[in-house]
Amino acid sequence: MMSSLLRRVLGRFEGPLRYRLSGAAFGGQKPAILMYHRVAKPAVDPWGLAVAPERFREQLSALTKARKILAMDDFVAALTKGVLPSNAVTITFDDGYRDNFTSAAPLLAEAAVPATIFLTGDMIGRRDGFWWDELARMILLERGPIRYALILAKKHVQNRIPAMPVTELPDQKWRAWEIPRTERQAAYRELWELLERVPPSERQKAMADLRRTAPPVPADADELPMSAAEVTCLGPGITIGAHAMTHQPLTSLPPAERQVEIAESKVLCSRWAGRAVTGFAYPHGDCDPETRSMVREVGFAWACSTRAATVDSKNYDLFNLPRLSAPDVTGKVLLRTLNRAST
Numbered sequence: 001m002m003s004s005l006l007r008r009v010l011g012r013f014e015g016p017l018r019y020r021l022s023g024a025a026f027g028g029q030k031p032a033i034l035m036y037h038r039v040a041k042p043a044v045d046p047w048g049l050a051v052a053p054e055r056f057r058e059q060l061s062a063l064t065k066a067r068k069i070l071a072m073d074d075f076v077a078a079l080t081k082g083v084l085p086s087n088a089v090t091i092t093f094d095d096g097y098r099d100n101f102t103s104a105a106p107l108l109a110e111a112a113v114p115a116t117i118f119l120t121g122d123m124i125g126r127r128d129g130f131w132w133d134e135l136a137r138m139i140l141l142e143r144g145p146i147r148y149a150l151i152l153a154k155k156h157v158q159n160r161i162p163a164m165p166v167t168e169l170p171d172q173k174w175r176a177w178e179i180p181r182t183e184r185q186a187a188y189r190e191l192w193e194l195l196e197r198v199p200p201s202e203r204q205k206a207m208a209d210l211r212r213t214a215p216p217v218p219a220d221a222d223e224l225p226m227s228a229a230e231v232t233c234l235g236p237g238i239t240i241g242a243h244a245m246t247h248q249p250l251t252s253l254p255p256a257e258r259q260v261e262i263a264e265s266k267v268l269c270s271r272w273a274g275r276a277v278t279g280f281a282y283p284h285g286d287c288d289p290e291t292r293s294m295v296r297e298v299g300f301a302w303a304c305s306t307r308a309a310t311v312d313s314k315n316y317d318l319f320n321l322p323r324l325s326a327p328d329v330t331g332k333v334l335l336r337t338l339n340r341a342s343t
């Protein structure tokens, strides 16, 4: 999942103005690492994590025709040898959602396109899902009145939201980096920003308190993480990478806990992969020089952040590789976005 800051920045640049500005200044193709999360059509998607299956198929078809698609390890090998083609693209998925197994993997196999999936170690096989999705179900999908009073990050947070009018539908289009259009959207964003950086124990307590405010909206099975059995059946074109254990922003943790998050995820993901995993993705894209050193010292060969840029073949950090978030757009628009993205 991406940081709120990044999403806000991306939100500013995803309009037509971006095409006009960067199209003139940055013509030509540049190597890029694409970042996906889900291939699905969720009822709400505040972080824009999902690409619809038919769009994903179309994107793979367009990429296959216009670009050189490489597996991530081959992309990195070519980059370090100085022979990475300017039209190279590689595909990554973060978090380990079940729809990666049910929807993305079959479409990738159909198109004969390789991909890397970064798994959140502790979440694999869990039936309660990712906290940000549960929060979205509780606040944005639940239609009944919501009332809560919490202390989060030493701040009193309280709210009383009336029932959603019967004429109102959950807003699939609203994104959390946009101005909230409803009380529920404002509440979701406020809670997300506080919950993101508090310690896991504080987050779990707050989520338990929130669960008592309204009857739970059940998760769609594909919104949950994959099981370990599904991970091992992803197919030969899929490479496993690690995404830490709990998805806590790593720089919010003391060094010893950070080390455990990184090292344990390598052990666990290597077990599922049946070989030593080489790649890591920082949860929320959150990293600093100390964290990058830890990832290197644990034995990873490269790591991805969520800095939104193409890869500069002449000036790169293998432990801070930028990625471009793949939006839910047609193949044609995706290619145009890629061609106009800057390093």
Ligand SMILES: [Zn+2]
Residues within 6 Å of the ligand: 001, 002, 094, 095, 243, 247, 283, 284
């Ligand atoms: Zn993530």
